[in-house]
Amino acid sequence: xxxxxxxxxxxxxxNTAFGIVDEEGNIVEQGSMxxxxxxxxxxxxxxxxxxxxxxxxxAGKDNILGIGIGAPLANHYTxxxxxxxxxxxxxxxxxxxxxxxxxxxxxxxxxxxxxxxLGEMRYGSAKGMKDFIMLTLGTGLGSGIVANGQLIYxxxxxxxxxxxxTAVREGGRECSCGRxxxxxxxxxxxxxALTAEKxxxxxxxxxxxxxxxxxxxxxxxxxxxxxxxxxxxEIFDYxxxxxxxxxxxxxxxxxxxxxxxxxxxAKAGDILLNxxxxxxxxxxxxxxxxxxxxLLSSLPDADAAILGxxxxxxxxxxxxxxxxx
Amino acid sequence: xxxxxxxxxxxxxxNTAFGIVDEEGNIVEQGSMxxxxxxxxxxxxxxxxxxxxxxxxxAGKDNILGIGIGAPLANHYTxxxxxxxxxxxxxxxxxxxxxxxxxxxxxxxxxxxxxxxLGEMRYGSAKGMKDFIMLTLGTGLGSGIVANGQLIYxxxxxxxxxxxxTAVREGGRECSCGRxxxxxxxxxxxxxALTAEKxxxxxxxxxxxxxxxxxxxxxxxxxxxxxxxxxxxEIFDYxxxxxxxxxxxxxxxxxxxxxxxxxxxAKAGDILLNxxxxxxxxxxxxxxxxxxxxLLSSLPDADAAILGxxxxxxxxxxxxxxxxx
Numbered sequence: 001x002x003x004x005x006x007x008x009x010x011x012x013x014x015n016t017a018f019g020i021v022d023e024e025g026n027i028v029e030q031g032s033m034x035x036x037x038x039x040x041x042x043x044x045x046x047x048x049x050x051x052x053x054x055x056x057x058x059a060g061k062d063n064i065l066g067i068g069i070g071a072p073l074a075n076h077y078t079x080x081x082x083x084x085x086x087x088x089x090x091x092x093x094x095x096x097x098x099x100x101x102x103x104x105x106x107x108x109x110x111x112x113x114x115x116x117x118l119g120e121m122r123y124g125s126a127k128g129m130k131d132f133i134m135l136t137l138g139t140g141l142g143s144g145i146v147a148n149g150q151l152i153y154x155x156x157x158x159x160x161x162x163x164x165x166t167a168v169r170e171g172g173r174e175c176s177c178g179r180x181x182x183x184x185x186x187x188x189x190x191x192x193a194l195t196a197e198k199x200x201x202x203x204x205x206x207x208x209x210x211x212x213x214x215x216x217x218x219x220x221x222x223x224x225x226x227x228x229x230x231x232x233x234e235i236f237d238y239x240x241x242x243x244x245x246x247x248x249x250x251x252x253x254x255x256x257x258x259x260x261x262x263x264x265x266a267k268a269g270d271i272l273l274n275x276x277x278x279x280x281x282x283x284x285x286x287x288x289x290x291x292x293x294x295l296l297s298s299l300p301d302a303d304a305a306i307l308g309x310x311x312x313x314x315x316x317x318x319x320x321x322x323x324x325x
Numbered sequence: 326x327x328x329x330x331x332x333x334x335x336x337x338x339x340n341t342a343f344g345i346v347d348e349e350g351n352i353v354e355q356g357s358m359x360x361x362x363x364x365x366x367x368x369x370x371x372x373x374x375x376x377x378x379x380x381x382x383x384a385g386k387d388n389i390l391g392i393g394i395g396a397p398l399a400n401h402y403t404x405x406x407x408x409x410x411x412x413x414x415x416x417x418x419x420x421x422x423x424x425x426x427x428x429x430x431x432x433x434x435x436x437x438x439x440x441x442x443l444g445e446m447r448y449g450s451a452k453g454m455k456d457f458i459m460l461t462l463g464t465g466l467g468s469g470i471v472a473n474g475q476l477i478y479x480x481x482x483x484x485x486x487x488x489x490x491t492a493v494r495e496g497g498r499e500c501s502c503g504r505x506x507x508x509x510x511x512x513x514x515x516x517x518a519l520t521a522e523k524x525x526x527x528x529x530x531x532x533x534x535x536x537x538x539x540x541x542x543x544x545x546x547x548x549x550x551x552x553x554x555x556x557x558x559e560i561f562d563y564x565x566x567x568x569x570x571x572x573x574x575x576x577x578x579x580x581x582x583x584x585x586x587x588x589x590x591a592k593a594g595d596i597l598l599n600x601x602x603x604x605x606x607x608x609x610x611x612x613x614x615x616x617x618x619x620l621l622s623s624l625p626d627a628d629a630a631i632l633g634x635x636x637x638x639x640x641x642x643x644x645x646x647x648x649x650x
Contacts, residue, residue, distance in 0.1 A: 045533045131480040145578060147479065154580020156455040156616060161577045166570065170495065177610055245491065252486045253470060253578055255479020261404070285489040285502055291481060308626040 005063045007056070008310030009048075009099070010115070011071040013086035018052060019303070020059045021310035022306055025123030027303055031053040041089045041098065055150060056103070066101055066109040070115035070305060076157045098139035108316040110131025112136065112305065113160060114151050116262055116297075118315050119308030123262045124299040132258045135162065137265035140176075140182035140189075147192045147254050151315070162250065163188070167242045187243040189218025189264035195235050196221050197272030222268040236268065237275050244279025249287050251280070259291035262304060266296060292312055330388045332381070334373075335440070336360055336396040344382045344628070346635035350448035354380040354626055361440030365425065366414045374427055381428070392424060392432040393637030395630060397442035402482045404434045405487050433641040436636070437461070437630065438485060439476050439579060441587055441622075442469030443640050444633030449624045450585045454455065457583045458575060462590035464500075465506060466509035466516075472579050474641070487575065488513070492567045498524060512568040514543025514589035520560050532556035538575035547593040560595065562600050569604025574607070576613050583618035 005028065009018045011279040012035060019030035033051050038044035056064065079096025081087065100107035110118070117134035120126040126134070126146070134144040141163030145152040152159045163184030164177055172181020173194070185191050193216045200213050209216060209232060210223045224232035247259060265272065273294045281289060299307055330353065334343045337360060344355035358376050363369035379485055381389065397410040404421025420608045425432035435443070442459035445451040451459070451471070459469040464490030470477040475508045477484045497506020497517070510516050517618030524610065526539050533549045534541060534557055549557035572584060590597065606614060624632055 083566035129480070131478075131484075147472060147477045147484070148475050150473050150475075151577050152477075154472065154581055155454070155582035158612050159456075159578065159580035161580075161610055161612070165574045165577050166608060169570070179608070179610065180467075230643065234605075245494070249490045249574070252490050253484065254477050255484035255486075257483055277624055283491060283504070285504065287483050287486070288481075322555065 002060070002063060004065050004259050005059055006310040006313035007038055007052070007064055007067045007103075007105070008306040008308070008312070009067060009069045009205075010112070010305035011069065011081075011095070012112075012305070013072065016048065016054070017223050017306050018048075018311065019306035020055055020064065021307060023314070025307055027306060029059050030303075030306060031055060034225060036088060038088065039295060041095075045098055045102055046091070052103065052268040061105075065107060066313040067103060067105050068115070068118075068309040068316070069095060069099060069107060069109045069289060070112050070312070071095060072112060072192075073110065074109045074111040076114070076116075076151075076153050078109070083107075092233040103233060108312045110151070110309075110312055111142070112192070112308075114153075115141030115308030116142070116288060117146055117151060117260075117308070119299055120144060120262075120297060121149075121262045122311040122314060123307050124297055124304075125295045126258060128261070129257050132256045132260060133162075133254065133256065134260050134262065135190050135266075136259060136263040138188050138263035139188065141188045142263075145254060146256075152254075154242055159276070162246070165246055165249075167246050176308070179306075181300055183242070183246050187239055187246075187265070192220050192235060192239050193220050198233070198240075199231065199235060201232065202306050205231045218265045219267075222271065223241035225268065225271045233271070240275030243272075243276045245283050246279075247276065247280040247292075247294075248283030248285075248288075250288050252285055255288065256292060258295050260295045260297055262297035262299075269296060327388055329390050330384055331638035332389055332392045332428075332430070332634040333631040333632035333633070333637070334392060334394045335437070335634050336394065336406075336412070336420070337429075337437075337630070341373065342382070342631050343373075344631035344635065345380055345389065348639070350632055352631060355631060356380060361413060363413065364442050365371065365410075366418055367418075368633075369414070370423055370427055372471060373424075379426065380598040383617070386572045389430060391638040391641075391643075392428065392430050392445045393418060393425060393443075393634040394432060394434045394435050396420060396639070397632040398435060399434045399436040400482045401433070401435045401439070401478050404433075433637045434487050435514065435637055436467070436469075438467030439469040439478075440633030440637060441467070441629060442471055442476060442585075442633070443636035444624055444629055445585045445587075446505070446630050448469060449622055449629075450620045451528060451583065454582050456579065457585060458487075459587065461588040461593075462513050462586060463588035464515050466513045467588075470579060471581075474613070476534065488569055489512075490574075491566065492571050494639070495574050495625050501526070508567070508571050509608050512564055512571075512590070516558060517546050517590060520563060521557070524532065524556065524560060524584075528538060528556065530556045543590045544592075547590070547591075547596065550593065552578075553579070558596070561596050564574075565597060565600030566604050568597075568601045569606075570608050571609030572605040572617075572619075573610075573613075576617055577610055580613065581617060585620045585622055587622035588620075594621060 468487035
């Protein structure tokens, strides 16, 4: 073996990205293919194998320690994807075993936000940290909680659903989960866009957001705020109040060194993080004040999912899915 | 060595309890002394040594693996007690090193609620669990969070302050920490007594609690509820609503197998736990429903603190305070 490598596979709702990564986070081979359009998991896997084979050959299969897979609704303990609504194959998919058997390599599975946390811990903003919380602010809000240098999976592998902490108890927005007031209905790209749409209906301020009414996205609110639009900035402040309160409560549980932000809404950078930090500090118990950092991911957008999945090979914290010959 | 033993020392505000414990949780020697009344830490330690020496001799000092110390505001990483307001010695006390040097044994330190968690994991209701949350409902609300079989200390050793999660955002009660709406202002022996006092001022219902107005304790509310007093039962229901909401949010973070309850208010048993379970379930994200147990501590009141401190010797998760000759 010349240098140890890991194969990272990120199975998203639309695309599957994969790459072969070394210990320092250099992606030596990479590629992608659609996730959609395969009637069965077997057809998908056949296509995946065809894509991966030349990469594995080039990198030298003997150098590859194992496979890390990031996927929605992934169960780390069983290696299964369980009824992920944004994938076409329903029911329980033993993806870890299927990929492991197909490529004859040990494989581990985790969900996207947990993979992101591992990627940041090994290669990104959380390098060297043993206690931090990853927050991915995209369509929803995903989280991966690291304590004592390990991901917290909980007894059922489903720990870290901070998007579904009840952030607003009175009159909270209905969530796709069927509950009300979930954090992701406010502090996500979708959430902040929804805030903007609602505010435009009841506010009379001038705002560049009015031009986009009915079609507002998180990016549009971010651009408006960046341009100094007062209403957009106020929307970020409102979002930060809600986010900051939940961050303070999370600190009272696991006392992280930092929160690391990734995803569409995180691109707002200081426009979100500065007020979120202010409101978190206002809500923190004294012993935690002025200790907890709010950081942006330092991984390139295009590579983060692959790096996160690959990091799982080095930080799996569990025996691999066994290879059956 | 005939059988490995641990010395557990629980330093409370009023009393210090200590005991020598075997791997199965049998206390082979034990005793106690006042914590108060010693002008300096050195005088306290001298008295402690005098108490411990005959016990160590009887149990055979060579059998003792180390010392676990439970204390308020304990920093596990530094081995220091930092300005504990309910102890007479102010400033930073390097208690771990002092005790370790004095007895020539490795020593570890943690706070009371964390020690309680370790005690339950090794000897009590959480035996065999790797993911659970300990809640001690006494004067305040203490918590110890266990994930992957380890206590979560966080980056600064102060993780697990769930008593200071903001449970009530609008019009929350002022807490001793200076903030408002903290969980411990509601879900603790003190908190439920406060609820009763407040309710008696605005409610006109008949209730046995009226007899105790101005002097209500958690125990009095519990006794009244046990006797079927409608107002007392309603107070427990109100307490359980607030507690259940926070439990559900905590599940969304660390997904524990169980919450284990200890302390004065926990003695209410099902009167508290049944409604708390009901409201937790109502607030849980679907993936967590009907999975999380609410359990009472199974350790005897008088021994729990000693067992918890002793358990630290087997579950310290950190190098000991080194012994200096």
